[in-house]
Amino acid sequence: MMDGMAREETRTMKSTSDRSPAVNDSRRAVVPTAPRTRAWATRLVVVGIVLSALNLRPAITSFGALLQEVRDGLGMSGSVAGLLTSVPPLCFAVFGVAAPRLARRFGPGAVVCAGMAAITAGLLIRPYVGAAGTAGFLFASALALMGIAVSNVLMPVIVKRWFPDRVGSMTGLYSMALALGTSAAAALTVPLTRALGGDWRSGLAVWAAPAAAAVLPWIPLVRDRGPAPAEQAPARAEPSPAVRITRSRTAWALAVFFGLQATAAYITMGWMAQIFRDAGVPAGTAGLLLAVTMVMGVPLAFVIPRVATRLSHQGPIVLALGVCGLAGYAGLYFAPAGGAWAWAVLLGVSNCAFPLALTLVGMRARTAAGVAQLSAFAQSTGYLISIPGPLLVGVLYQSSGGWGLPIALMTALMIPQMGVGVLAGRDRTVEDEAAR
Known part of the structure; x- marks a missing residue:
């Protein structure tokens, strides 16, 4: 894939130089090296996108896999644990709005580089807060989540900026890597904890290592603030005006859709393993079930964006994903242990509303600037909407002593998610709606 992008970039630069016969000798001397430099930068961006995406969820799913151990170690109640599962969307909303x-x-490369460094520091510090207890754990988690937040918002921007004609495939690659990192943390955290002596602190801290690796590809791009190869434009091109994003109905529909799918995703990541454990499933198996849910996004996160970009209306995909979610919740209610693997698969398919939402962000705006505004608005507003969900699940679980009411809440939220998703899937752009 990267070689193909490099070859296409070289052809683009060559054709551009051929159309400029008046180039002087000094400029001709530079032309042969420019394509190679830009092709190298394009490859580096692809590597950076993949490594960054791999590290955007382990901070959350590793905690979910060891939720019971962390609660016991820090003396948390169910309500406090629910509060901790609400921290990710809160941080994403608060810090994500500053990303553009x-x-x-x-420059986006510098911000993502700093974000990966924050994730590394937060994951390394979080398990070893000592006397600070829950408050220290929360602060260190917020540091990691701050890095995730800015990277969440800027990934669609970087895709649109460097690969405007490959939004579907690059969003799919990014989403696939994100799902792989999510599922790997869910599946491997418990076995790694056991291999490292059974201490949950070591099991959480180990995920700082891949986050540190994700810093490296962005370091050469820290000072890159100029246009990407895909953004090369005529010298007299006018800058795109800022979009009044709040005037767009599609932007609001996409924000609500993003918020409701995030609610379902973070409830799943934070609580699904505990649901299975309470139904009598062993801890290791419960972690594997969560991993199955997450790993479903690996192939589907690559396929769904590519299919979505070929459709004029993405509503049918929204409805299909929603039906899978409703079936999965019904299974959790009636037979959580008996059909555990089927429910994990169905909920994994339903959670692929996330890569679809990212694809819609890239499709519902025409320019990179519009995508930046839409991404920040949809994700920040969406994550604000998602904050109460995991907390309510914890409160309902604590007060009722079972999972009936929390699952009913999850089911009820899926209906409006399907409705606003259909609205967000209509073929229109925020620039046109804001102008009207």
């Missing part, structure tokens, strides 16, 4: 401004000032 930071990217304009420092």
Whole structure:
């Protein structure tokens, strides 16, 4: 894939130089090296996108896999644990809104590089807070989640900026890597904890290593604030005006859709393993079931964006994913242990609403600037919407002593998710709606 992008970039630069006969000698001397430099940068961006995506969820799913051990170690109640599962969307909403401004000032590569460094530091510090207890654990988690938040918002921007004609395939690659990292953390955290002596602190801290590796590809791009190869434009091109994003109905529909799918995803990541454990499933198997749910996104996260970009209306995909979610919740209610593997698969398919939402962000705006605004608005507003969900699940579980009411809540939220998803899937752009 990367070689193909490099060859296409070389052809693009060559054709551009051929159309400029008035180039002087000094410029001709530079032309042969420019395609190679830009092709190298394109490859580096692809590697950076993949490694970054791999590290955008282990901070959450590793905690979910060891939720019971962390609760016992820090003396948490069910309500406090529910609060901790609500911290990710809160951080994503608060810090994600600043990402476009930071990217304009420092460049998107520098911001993502800093984000990966924050994830590394947070994951390394979080398990060893000592006397600080829950408060220290929460602070260190927030540091890691801050890095995830800005990277969440800027990934669709980087895709649109560097690969405007490959939004579907690159979003699929990014989403596939994200799902792989999510499922790997869910599946491997418990076995790694046992291999490292059974201490949950070591099992959580180990995920700082891949986060540190994700810093490296972005270091050469820290000072890159110029246009990407895909953004080369005529010298007199006018900058795109800012979009009044709040005037767009599609932007609001996409924000609500993003928020409701995030609610379902973070409830799943934070609580599904505990649901299975309470039904009598062993801890290791419960972690594997969560991993199955997450790993379903690996192939589907690559396929769904590519299919979505070929459709004029993405509503049918929204409805199909929603039906899988409803079936999975029904299974959790009636036979959580008996059909555990089937429910894990169905909920994994349903959670692929996330890569679909990212694809819609890239499709519902025409320019990279519009995508930046839409991404920040949809993700920040969406994550704000998703904050109460995991917390309510914890409160309902604590007060009722069972999973009936929490599962009923999850089922009820799936209906409006399907409705606003159909609205967000209509073929229109936020620029056109804001102008009207």
